Amino acid sequence: MAENTSTTVLSEAYGHIRNHEFDAAGDTLRHEGLKKVVEAGMYIAGSKKLGRLAIDRLAGNEVGEEILRTNVAGIDMDGPVGIAAGWDKTGKTVLAWQAAGARHMTIGGIPYFGQAGGRMPRLRTMDQRIGDHGKAISLNSFSFWSPGSDAVVHNIQEQQDAGDVTIPIIPQVTLNKEFYAENDLGLIGKLVGMTVKKVLPVASAISLGLTSPNTKGMREAQDAGDRFMLAVVAPAREAVDRSGYDVPIIYKGDGDGGEAQLEMYCKWIEYHAGMIDAFELINTTSLSHIKAKYGAENLPGGLAGADKEYQELALSAVKYVYEAVGNKIDIIGTGGCDSGVQALKFIENGGSAVGINTGIRKLGISGPRTIERELAMLVAARHPEASSLDEVIGAATKRGPKSQNLPARHPLGRQ
DSSP states (O other), X not given: OOOOOOOOHHHHHHHHHHTTOHHHHHHIIIIIIHHHHHHHHHHHHHTSHHHHHHHHHHTOSOXXXXXXXXXETTEEESSSEEEOTTSOSSSOOHXXXXXXXXXXXXXXXXXXXXXXXXXSOOEEEXXXXXXXXXXXXXXXXXXXXXXXXXXXXXXXXXXXXTTOOOSOEEEEEOOOGGGGSGGGGGGHHHHHHHHHHHHGGGOSSEEEOOOOSSSTTHHHHGGGTHHHHHHHHHHHHHHHHHHTOOOOEEEEEOXXXXXXXXXXHHHHHHHSTTSOOEEEEOOOBOOHHHHGGGTOTTSSSEEEESOHHHHHHHHHHHHHHHHHHTTTOEEEEESSOOSHHXXXXXXXXXOSEEEESTTHHHHGGGHHHHHHHHHHHHHHHHOTTOSSGGGTTTTTSSSOOGGGSOOTTOOTTBO
C-alpha cells in the first residue's frame, strides 16, 4: 500500500527539464525547493540547544502577555498563535517552531500509509502580479504527501522524549487517496480509527483533515453531509475513548460550501453533542473565481493566504459557527492570518486560537511572535477593560464574548 515517498525536488525538476518544461522546473525549485531548504535548516537547528537558542534570538523577544493565554477544547495555551496544518508534514520541526514562539502546532495531514502526493510543482506562490514576489498567496496541490503515520509519530516522539516539547501537538489525521475510490468508501471509518490510534501517543489533540480540495473524491465525499461526518468522526471518537487518552477531537471544515455547508456543521454539533470538541476553519479554497484572480483557475490545488476575499471567507465561517454553536464548541481560525490585525479579527469573531501557514513566507520564523506582539497591543487598545482573552473572543458577534458562553463539556485545564 505504501508508495515511494522519496522523490526529491531536484529529481522532479530534472525530469521537467528533460521534457523541456522549464517553467515547471523553475516553479518546483523556487517554491517547494525553498520550503524544503527552510524545513531542513529548522530541523537541524531545532535538534540542538544552541540552534534553538539561535532561533529564539532570530524570532525576536518572547511575548509573555498574560491576557493572551487561551484554552481550546480544554487545552491550555500560552497564546493563541500556532502553526497550521500543511507546513510541517513530517513532524520534524516541532522544537524549532516552539523556539520561534509558536503556541501550538498541527502536524500533517498524516495518512496511515506513506504516499507520494501530487506531482511537482505542487506549491506555487500566486501573487507575483501584485508585486510581492510570492510571499502572501499560495496554491498547493500536495495531495497529502507524507512518509506515513509510523514515520511521523517517530519524528514527534523523538523530540518529546528529549523532554523539551512544551506546546500542544495536534496530529492531523487524513486518508490515503485510494480510500476515496468507490469500492473502498466503506473502509474509510476503519482507516480513520486505525490512524487515530497510531498518532494518539504523541497527541495533545487529534485533528481530522478530510476537507482538502487536493485529493480526488475528498470534498465530493462531503456531499453525504451528516452521514459522511458521522462515518469519520464516530470511529475517531471510539478510538480515543477506548485508548484511555484524554484528548479532544478537532474537525477541519471548509468554507467553499457557503452557509449551507456551515449550517450542516452546526446542526451536526446540535445532533451529535460531544463527538467533536472544536472546529478548525477554514481549509484552502478551490473556488474558481478566487483562483482566477491569479490565473490559477485551471491549475490543481487550493489557494490560501492574503487574498482579501479568502480572508473574509474564513472570518465569516468562524463567525457563523461561533454565533450558532459557540456555547458548545471552540474554534481555531485559519485562512490568511498574517498579522495581529487579522488575528484579532479571528478572535473577535469567535476564534479561541489561530493558525498560520502561508503568512510564514512573508514573516519568516518571527511570524508567531510578530503576530502575537501586534495582537497584544491591539487587545490593549481596543479592549482595555478585558482581563482575559475570553472577554475578547467573540466580542464582535451577536452571541457575545466566550466568557459568557464557555463550552459546557470542556474540562478546562486538560493537558
